[in-house]
Amino acid sequence: MAEHVLNAEGLNCPLPILKAKKMLKSVPVGEVLSIRATDPGSVADFAAFCRQTGNELVSSGQDGDVYTFEIRRV
Amino acid sequence: MLDQANEDDLENAKSMSIIVTKGTLDWAYPPFILGTTAAAMDMKVTMFFTFYGLVLLKKKLDLKFTPLGNPAMEMPMMGTHVSMPNLLGVLPGVGGAAGKMMKNLIRKKGVASIEDLREAAVETDVRLIACQMTLDLFEYSEDDMIDGIELGGAATYLEVASKSDINLFI
Helix, strand or coil, X not given: CCCXXXXXXXXXXXXXXXXXXXXXXXXXXXXXXXXXXCCCCHHHHHHXXXXXXXXXXXXXXXXXXXXXXXXXXX | CHHHHHHHHHHHCCEEXXXXXXXXXXXXXXHHHHHXXXXXXXXXXXXXXXXXXHHHHECCCCCCCXXXXXXXXXXXXXXXXXXCCHHHHCCCCHHHHHHHHHHHHHHHCCCCCHHHHHHHHHHCCCEEEEEHHHHHHCCCCHHXXXXXXXXXXXXXXXXXXXXXXXXXXC
16 A cells, blocks of 8 residues: 655645645545644644545644644545 | 446535635635635535636736735734835835735745636636626636636526525625
8 A cells, every 4th residue: 555645834724625635536545645734724624624525534633843634535 | 337426426515606806916815715625625616706806817817915995904024013004005116015025925824826726726627707797897808818717697606606505705
């Protein structure tokens, strides 16, 4: 299984969501996209994005100034 | 089978329409941010560009920004916030300088350019409708506008709006 990683550090709303959505399309169903972002708003936004699109938010965490997310494509 | 599933998805998809009436750099953001994000969230999105919003569909964007008439605008500067008295804003060059400052700020903060957001809207099949009456009024032709747009009027918009879950006027 290939790793799918999106570095959205330094990008502001709505770019992390737009780039994640674009990348998710190339992630096979069932596999996970890992995202790193520095926009504090992305915490609430990725949760809402997943609720709306039905993709699974596997994890949402923080590593220093960086917010990390794992989204499983459904 | 897959096509059928996709069609079912679309039938159940949420939808949003936005009337875009303003074409300055600052006011271009809300409609394009919401439009592109809604499309990313699998919504069907229609944006209807009318009056000053129409310039946002021009091939070459040259968006202006002015602090005039906007006493609520405060720019971050050297650890504090500075607002610009209207009296200063009318001086030659001040509007252009404020526009440059705003564009620099946008780049520095990792905010997308309007060009990028518009491209994302086109890529994600956001339906872009130019108001025919505004084209006539301000003497633009369809050739001045980017490819892939539609022309329409009030009835075209209202048909879309009557079927949309979210309708915004910006």
